[in-house]
Amino acid sequence: MATRVPRRGVAAAVLVLGDLVLLEATVLLGILVRLHAAHWFAIDVRPGNFAGVAVAVVFLPLAYALAGLYPGYGQTGVERLRKRVTVTALCFGAMILFDRLALDGLWSRGILLMAGAVAVVAIPLWDAVAQHLLIRWGGWGEGVVVFGPEDRRRALADTLTRHRELGWIPVAWAERPSSGEPPVPGVGLALVALSGPGIVPPSSADDLPYRRVVIVPDIGPEMGDVQSLWISVRDLGAELGLEMRRNLLDPVNQAVKRALDVVFAAGALVLAAPVIAVCAAVVAVVSPGPFFYVQIRTGLHGRPFRMWKLRTMVPDAARRLDRVIAQSDEVRAEWERSMKLRNDPRVVPVVGGFMRRFSIDELPQLWNVLCGEMSLVGPRPLPNYHLVRLEPCAQRMRRRVRPGITGLWQVSGRSTTSLSEQQRLDTYYVRNWSLWLDIHILCRTLLVVVTGRGAW
Structure with missing residues (x-):
């Protein structure tokens, strides 16, 4: 199957540059509000303090990268929203704490509070807009190889095509992995769609020449649709467990x-x-x-x-x-x-x-x-x-x-x-x-x- 795949690194570069511009803009907004407030309140305004805050926010993209958000293919919009808000809030909170404990208030907490409050809203919105535009312009996604029986792999490929926000673009497929087969050039991810025991055994994933392998189990009609968010993998010795958090019961x-x-x-x-x-x-x-x-x-x-x-x-x-x-x-x-x-x-x-x-x-x-x-x-x-x-x-x-x-x-x-x-x-x-x-x-x-x- 011939499918066009965006050039590698484009989406990540767009997200990083956009984050940097937006974060500096939130700091600038905080500075303007702080300077404006100096007319009514006795505030010691030192331009050198502003520079420290402007430099500090440059490190936020590193936190986003560690959270797997550059570009973050394979994540739903809900997962991206949670990570963006959580990482942004934690980073600004850490900067306020660092300013208080290590710098004795050298930075402006007012600027940090203002910039953080705006960034918690603006960064997730920018992320969603950037993803939408990249999808529209053909710059979002990476190629994946799908293994499994024809009906399962076609269904999985159709699902990935419908949910373009996931960023996984099927570029090739096969019934089962072949021993010693070289990887598809430029592809680092394989999806193995199971269909009953022994059809494409999970152990066959060990022989796949790809950096990442995702096993897609066949739940079976007796279980119907199942929960797919808020699931944690548990190592139960020789068994694999999936913990499903039932948030509605909390x-x-x-x-x-x-x-x-x-x-x-x-x-x-x-x-x-x-x-x-x-x-x-x-x-x-x-x-x-x-x-x-x-x-x-x-x-x-x-x-x-x-x-x-x-x-x-x-x-x-x-x-x-x-x-x-x-x-x-x-x-x-x-x-x-x-x-x-x-x-x-x-x-x-x-x-x-x-x-x-x-x-x-x-x-x-x-x-x-x-x-x-x-x-x-x-x-x-x-x-x-x-x-x-x-x-x-x-x-x-x-x-x-x-x-x-x-x-x-x-x-x-x-x-x-x-x-x-x-x-x-x-x-x-x-x-x-x-x-x-x-x-x-x-x-x-x-x-x-x-x-x-x-x-x-």
């Missing part, structure tokens, strides 16, 4: 998630109140009936609750849907595939499509979050006609968490995702949940909502 994590929900939902509801009021008034003018739409949805542990939305559909929406489905096989197929219609006849004219495109109709659900019925992030609470179409396993998984205003499949295609893809993404969220995953989804939600991408 009461501390649950308390933190709930606290963040309340704080952010309260602030967001205050800011969104004028927008809700204006849109409600427009709905009342252009369409008869109430401007709020309340429907019973299924929540945590299967408990029903009243979910609030701004009404975006006409009063006789159900009748219009039945009529358009009965008139067109193409429309029926579209509805069966995703439970959505691109040209939905039920939508209120003038304002309905606009509110749905930018998710303004979901803003009243901030009240549901404050009441503890929903979360900011989680599987979307579905209407019963949509919920019953899901497999029993997917329905059980959804009942383990509070439904969310936004979720993983909302930022992975919104209305364009098929029913099976919706199930897969929701179960992935529940199995792999962490606060980092929530932050990752919230950041992607802002981008998706602003662009209106994938919604109708």
Whole structure:
């Protein structure tokens, strides 16, 4: 298989240079704020102190490199986010501590605090933007060789092609490793896809002439999809163990998630109140009936609750849907595939499509979050006609968490995702949940909502 692979080192160079520029920019911002504050507070401003801080942040890329972020192929966006935030915060914290204990305050802690606070947000955003641009321009990824039976290696290659953010580009494949076979030039990574015992035994990886080898086990249909994040390898003597951290069962994590929900939902509801009021008034003018739409949805542990939305559909929406489905096989197929219609006849004219495109109709659900019925992030609470179409396993998984205003499949295609893809993404969220995953989804939600991408 002939596939173009980016030139080695380009992505790492872009990330390093971008990090250096951005870190120095955060220090410059801190210096400007500090100098501005000197007009109101008695602060001893010494330009020599600033130079020390500017030089110190140059060493942060070394910490990023040690964390495996240059370029960091094979890591999900959630893993990159966690590492970027953690390493940045720890490094700035260490510099503040060093300034206090070793330099007796020679550096400016105010500059460090300001630069650190900005960098913790700006560095992960830059990382995501740089990765997106490198993927778009063909500068992201390294070649990999895939070994395994044809069905398994094709499935694995398709997965890697879909998830380009991982940066693993299949350039060659084979049934099984051949003894003494030279490596593919320029490739240092091999993936061995197992398919039952003895097909491509893990021991065969010992003979592969590659610096890194990743074993991809065949879980089997009896186990279905399994957790893939927050897994640690355990050496059990002659056995290999995989420890899966079930974050949703940790009461501390649950308390933190709930606290963040309340704080952010309260602030967001205050800011969104004028927008809700204006849109409600427009709905009342252009369409008869109430401007709020309340429907019973299924929540945590299967408990029903009243979910609030701004009404975006006409009063006789159900009748219009039945009529358009009965008139067109193409429309029926579209509805069966995703439970959505691109040209939905039920939508209120003038304002309905606009509110749905930018998710303004979901803003009243901030009240549901404050009441503890929903979360900011989680599987979307579905209407019963949509919920019953899901497999029993997917329905059980959804009942383990509070439904969310936004979720993983909302930022992975919104209305364009098929029913099976919706199930897969929701179960992935529940199995792999962490606060980092929530932050990752919230950041992607802002981008998706602003662009209106994938919604109708």
